[in-house]
Amino acid sequence: MYKALLCWRYLKTRYLAMACIISVMLGVATLIVVNSVMNGFSTKLREKLHTVLSDIVIESTGMEGFADPAGKMDMIRDDPFLGPKVAGMTASMEVFAILQFYYPSGDRATRPVRMIGIDEQTRGDIGGFKKHLILQKGKDTISFEPPPHVRDFFERQERQLIEKQARDALETADPNLPPPPAPPPSRVKVPCGAFVGNLIASYRMKRPTVGDDGKDYDEQYVLEQGHPIFLTTLSGGGDRMDPRNDRFIVVDFFKSEMSEYDSNYVYVPLSYLQKLRSMEDRVTSIQIKLHSYQDADVVAERLQRMFPGPLLRVSTWEQKQGPLLEAIKIEKGILNVLLFLIIAVAGFGILAIFSMIVTEKTRDIGILKALGAGNSGILKIFLGYGLSLGIVGAVFGTGLGITITVYLNEISDWLAARTGQKIFDPIVYYFDKIPTDLQPSMVALVNVGAVLIAVMFSVLPALRAARLHPVRALRYE
Amino acid sequence: MLLRAASLAKTYYKNKLAVPVLRGVDLDVDEGEFLSVIGASGSGKSTLLHLLGTLDKADSGTIHLDGRRIDNLPARDRDVLRNRTFGFIFQFYHLLPELTALENVLMPLMITYSTLGYWARRGALRKRAEAILDRVGLSHRLKHQPAELSGGEMQRAAIARALISQPRVLLADEPTGNLDTANGQQIMAVLRELNRNDGLTIVMVTHNLDLVHDTDRVVRIADGRIEPEAKIPAPTFDAVGAGK
Ligand SMILES: Nc1ncnc2c1ncn2[C@@H]1O[C@H](COP(=O)(O)OP(=O)(O)OP(=O)(O)O)[C@@H](O)[C@H]1O
Ligand SMILES: [Mg+2]
Numbered sequence: 109m110y111k112a113l114l115c116w117r118y119l120k121t122r123y124l125a126m127a128c129i130i131s132v133m134l135g136v137a138t139l140i141v142v143n144s145v146m147n148g149f150s151t152k153l154r155e156k157l158h159t160v161l162s163d164i165v166i167e168s169t170g171m172e173g174f175a176d177p178a179g180k181m182d183m184i185r186d187d188p189f190l191g192p193k194v195a196g197m198t199a200s201m202e203v204f205a206i207l208q209f210y211y212p213s214g215d216r217a218t219r220p221v222r223m224i225g226i227d228e229q230t231r232g233d234i235g236g237f238k239k240h241l242i243l244q245k246g247k248d249t250i251s252f253e254p255p256p257h258v259r260d261f262f263e264r265q266e267r268q269l270i271e272k273q274a275r276d277a278l279e280t281a282d283p284n285l286p287p288p289p290a291p292p293p294s295r296v297k298v299p300c301g302a303f304v305g306n307l308i309a310s311y312r313m314k315r316p317t318v319g320d321d322g323k324d325y326d327e328q329y330v331l332e333q334g335h336p337i338f339l340t341t342l343s344g345g346g347d348r349m350d351p352r353n354d355r356f357i358v359v360d361f362f363k364s365e366m367s368e369y370d371s372n373y374v375y376v377p378l379s380y381l382q383k384l385r386s387m388e389d390r391v392t393s394i395q396i397k398l399h400s401y402q403d404a405d406v407v408a409e410r411l412q413r414m415f416p417g418p419l420l421r422v423s424t425w426e427q428k429q430g431p432l433l434e435a436i437k438i439e440k441g442i443l444n445v446l447l448f449l450i451i452a453v454a455g456f457g458i459l460a461i462f463s464m465i466v467t468e469k470t471r472d473i474g475i476l477k478a479l480g481a482g483n484s485g486i487l488k489i490f491l492g493y494g495l496s497l498g499i500v501g502a503v504f505g506t507g508l509g510i511t512i513t514v515y516l517n518e519i520s521d522w523l524a525a526r527t528g529q530k531i532f533d534p535i536v537y538y539f540d541k542i543p544t545d546l547q548p549s550m551v552a553l554v555n556v557g558a559v560l561i562a563v564m565f566s567v568l569p570a571l572r573a574a575r576l577h578p579v580r581a582l583r584y585e
Numbered sequence: 586m587l588l589r590a591a592s593l594a595k596t597y598y599k600n601k602l603a604v605p606v607l608r609g610v611d612l613d614v615d616e617g618e619f620l621s622v623i624g625a626s627g628s629g630k631s632t633l634l635h636l637l638g639t640l641d642k643a644d645s646g647t648i649h650l651d652g653r654r655i656d657n658l659p660a661r662d663r664d665v666l667r668n669r670t671f672g673f674i675f676q677f678y679h680l681l682p683e684l685t686a687l688e689n690v691l692m693p694l695m696i697t698y699s700t701l702g703y704w705a706r707r708g709a710l711r712k713r714a715e716a717i718l719d720r721v722g723l724s725h726r727l728k729h730q731p732a733e734l735s736g737g738e739m740q741r742a743a744i745a746r747a748l749i750s751q752p753r754v755l756l757a758d759e760p761t762g763n764l765d766t767a768n769g770q771q772i773m774a775v776l777r778e779l780n781r782n783d784g785l786t787i788v789m790v791t792h793n794l795d796l797v798h799d800t801d802r803v804v805r806i807a808d809g810r811i812e813p814e815a816k817i818p819a820p821t822f823d824a825v826g827a828g829k
Contacts, residue, residue, distance in 0.1 A: 109703040110695035117683035433792065475679045478640055478745075479693045480668020482661060579641045 110476070111485060115492040118469075124461050125497055132501025132558055133508060135257065139447050139554045140546075141516070146443060148543035150436045156366045157432075159236040161425035162198075162395035164526065169421055172344050173201060173392040181394060183414070190414075193407055195399045198230035199391040201381050205341040207308065207374060211330050221374045223341055225381030225391075228252060234397045239301060242361045243333065252377045254334065254359045259298050260336040262357055263317035266296040276355035285548065300380050302339075304331060306373035306395035309361050331358055338372065342487065344387035352384050446574030451558055455565040462569035473573055474581025487574035494566025497554050498559035505558065506551060517541045586651075587786055588614040588637060589755055593646035594809075595632055606632050608809035610646070614754070619780040619787045621797040622807035630790040631758050633806065637788065638671045638756045639663040650753075668696055672747030672755045676762035678739040680731040686742045687727040690714040693750045717745045721775055737768035744775060748785075755779070757789040761796060769796070 119125055168174045177199035184190050184197065205223035210216055232238040232250040238279040244250055254262065309331035331337065340353035356376060363370055381387050396411075398404060412422040426433060466473075473486055512519065522543060523529075592658050593610040606629040614620055622823055624630045635641040637648060639655060648656040655666060667673075680689045691714050695703055703710065718724055721741040731739055740760060744818055746790030757776065779785045780801075789800065797803050805812040 109698065109700040110692055112700065113688070113695065114681070114683065121683050418657045471679065472681050475681060476692075476696075477664075478638070478667060478679070480664045480666075480696050482664045485696070577641075580633050582640075582675070 136505025477578035490570030498562025
């Protein structure tokens, strides 16, 4: 009883104790904020990776792909074990290509891309692909078909171009030569649609100041809906590969906020790409979506047995992105060790302050012993004191940490506005906002850790207090 | 015979230099006796009192309480003895500064009982504390902290605290040493009254000879030994002795 009472009174009257509480509080708050941000980054990243990658991928190891994807998908669907676990499948073909288009200035842009043929019927639902299409977001199905106004726009542009070419030809033409061939047809052919990675089609212009939307950049599009692009790739069949190219029209932009994808991928219809490369009925991969991702490992193993050999490789998306995910995990681990060192520093602060308090309370300890308090009683007073300091600090720290985490972006914007120094640069990280993920288990762990450290560092001073000789303590001035 | 000390010896070591303080103290305290121990400063009066109350351990010698040897009991049993059988009062009151007078008085009981046990009888215990505080004349200062009390009031609170567990022996170390004459005399009156009316056994240590003339017995400690009987100063010196 007296232990609790004294503990409580010491807590209320010692301002030094505030220092302990504050150090625990700051440590806990820092740990919570940093972990939330780290978790936010990794969950967001995982989410992003996952949306583009699908749960399981069966891919060919070579560029020529494999035949009969429909048959293989039927085989999977009919398998008594795999069938019920699979939620959806889609085949696609991925190949390197060279993309060319004209900037508004008239300069030509040429860059390497990854050209992916996808099946519009089935791809949209796998890995949330359709959420990343800027213009078709929210639609039930995805489509490469240019909408009528895009079609009109393209035709107008095209006609103007053709007429201009004709005029140019007329002006530079030698009057002595026979007149040019018949005028171009009034109807132009609209090429096949394509989805272009958002970072291929646009670039970011830095604004001088942070705007109302919290961004300090504008997205400038150099490729708009309805603009033509040229893609050159290789044929697939046969012994000799030859270049194949075609014109496409931009119908949508793909924006996953993963710069690796957004600046490299161009999506076209699978059947069109197959024809272009003379690879009818061949694909390079089958993406599989599962009902529950928990089954991924067993399903992948089963699939690998179903399609053995060096030609096909089955992997879960985590396996595909293994090194990156592993790197994030290691980074988080190291950061946590460092941060716990910070709390340990706070722990040494507690040790010092506690020793001071024990010294200050020496006479009271003597008095308590004269009144019949045992060593264990004194020990418990100071351990309880450490525990309550830890708990109070942890509670306030949790409050502070959660508040900062929840308002992190507002705080960062406010600081940026105040100091003119950007704290979080979306251009660097390619997330619009600082992603945070507040996990209750992490908060609990941090709290338990902090309280344990507070108790651990109060053990030594508490032991010293308990061992004080009562007479010496009483004589202590 | 309530308390008997036999050939108690205690030597302190200061930088390897032996300072023998007690060299064979024999002392008997009868039940209901008001005994004063006088001696020069540094003669070892406090040391003796601490030994009697099991706060410290003697190098040699024995202490018996009711014929039972107590100086070699395990720490836990000595804690219990200090809690219930001995009451201490000190020159500097030694109240706990964070607690009110009432809480200070209740402290020995809080130590006696477990949290639950204390909680169950808190009403009765509180009444007991209030009654004792009333008896020492401090019923108007229950909620005051030591810093808000005068020296005399603090010593009254300390006496109340020493009495709350109904101890068999009250060990008082210069209880008036820090008080003016008037307050000192009031404290002495309280002690005398407790001794006379309740039959409380008191061992009081002092170097103020003015205080001892109406205690039952006086012994002097000198050279680390108890002298059989010290001269009790004549009461007539009292009037002039004010300027101690
Ligand atoms: N821890 C210690 N180490 C060394 N010497 C000590 C220690 N405690 C007490 N002493 C010495 O023991 C002697 C007796 O001390 P004690 O406090 O018992 O004397 P006292 O008679 O109570 O004196 P006073 O009347 O001034 O209170 C003193 O000379 C003191 O210096
Ligand atoms: Mg003394």
